[in-house]
Amino acid sequence: MSRQISPREHEWFERMVVPVSQFPPDSFVVAEVRSSPNFGERKSKIDMLLLHYTGMPDAGAAVKYLCSVGTEVSAHYVVLEDGHVIQCVPEAYRAWHAGQSSWGAETDINSCSIGIEIANPGHDLGYPEFPRRQIAAVIALCRGIFTRHEIPPDRVLAHSDVAPGRKRDPGEKFPWRLLHESGIGLWVKPAPIVAGPIFALGDRDPAIEELQRLLARFGYGMSPSSYLDGTTRDAIAAFQRHFRPLKVDGVFDVSTLETLRSVLAARDQARAQATAEKVLYPQPVNS
Numbered sequence: 169m170s171r172q173i174s175p176r177e178h179e180w181f182e183r184m185v186v187p188v189s190q191f192p193p194d195s196f197v198v199a200e201v202r203s204s205p206n207f208g209e210r211k212s213k214i215d216m217l218l219l220h221y222t223g224m225p226d227a228g229a230a231v232k233y234l235c236s237v238g239t240e241v242s243a244h245y246v247v248l249e250d251g252h253v254i255q256c257v258p259e260a261y262r263a264w265h266a267g268q269s270s271w272g273a274e275t276d277i278n279s280c281s282i283g284i285e286i287a288n289p290g291h292d293l294g295y296p297e298f299p300r301r302q303i304a305a306v307i308a309l310c311r312g313i314f315t316r317h318e319i320p321p322d323r324v325l326a327h328s329d330v331a332p333g334r335k336r337d338p339g340e341k342f343p344w345r346l347l348h349e350s351g352i353g354l355w356v357k358p359a360p361i362v363a364g365p366i367f368a369l370g371d372r373d374p375a376i377e378e379l380q381r382l383l384a385r386f387g388y389g390m391s392p393s394s395y396l397d398g399t400t401r402d403a404i405a406a407f408q409r410h411f412r413p414l415k416v417d418g419v420f421d422v423s424t425l426e427t428l429r430s431v432l433a434a435r436d437q438a439r440a441q442a443t444a445e446k447v448l449y450p451q452p453v454n455s
């Protein structure tokens with residue numbers, strides 16, 4: 169019995185029958201290793217997970233781009249729409265995915281983070297929903313990473329969090345809540361959007377300085393000034409994209425402030441719990 173193989177099946181078979189690995193994958197979730205030349209030595213310990221979308225119409229082209237000499241970009245992992253996980257850089261090395269970015273006092277985000285590119289064409293190309301299979305693969309991959317590295321929940325971040333002025337990925341459709349429910353990252357129920365004072369670009373008010381202090385306390389790069397400048401607007405939008413995705417407008421409203429306060433409280437609680445657990449269950453010295 170024979171039948172015609174469709175181009176899509178052909179592409180799938182091609183992908184599945186190339187078991188050549190240039191380095192052993194760090195995770196059993198990895199289906200394929202496609203080595204990228206774009207990496208270097210880490211300058212600090214891994215304590216952050218950074219999630220991206222590829223922002224290209226074709227996932228195959230995105231993988232090719234990340235693995236090409238001269239593009240100067242890469243990521244540790246790429247998760248395709250069907251859940252196929254490709255590793256491009258070993259976790260021990262510094263991949264080049266964050267670009268100009270910062271979180272708190274840290275400006276070398278590539279050195280302290282593991283970068284995961286999630287295939288999605290992004291905001292400029294229709295921004296489709298992330299398929300369930302793809303998210304299931306991201307969850308499995310992240311959970312594995314947590315067994316190898318100590319990454320606090322508040323340091324599972326979006327590219328847009330560390331580069332609010334330049335980036336929007338993985339965007340407001342990314343299911344952060346589902347990840348949190350699977351033990352990955354911080355999430356709180358967003359405060360309802362209600363009527364109340366709002367401040368937008370160009371406004372000046374002491375309340376803005378309070379919001380800026382809280383945003384900076386979480387990690388967003390900014391200096392409190394009580395003036396709602398472009399940097400503040402972009403950080404508000406990045407925060408909304410991650411934690412209050414129903415309305416992403418860069419406008420300071422009551423819901424954004426309340427949600428930010430809850431996120432900081434959840435972070436402080438998670439940190440206190442982690443410290444207490446370390447006292448109760450110390451890790452073996454050689455772990």
Ligand SMILES: [Zn+2]
Binds near residue numbers: 327335
């Ligand atoms: Zn990105």
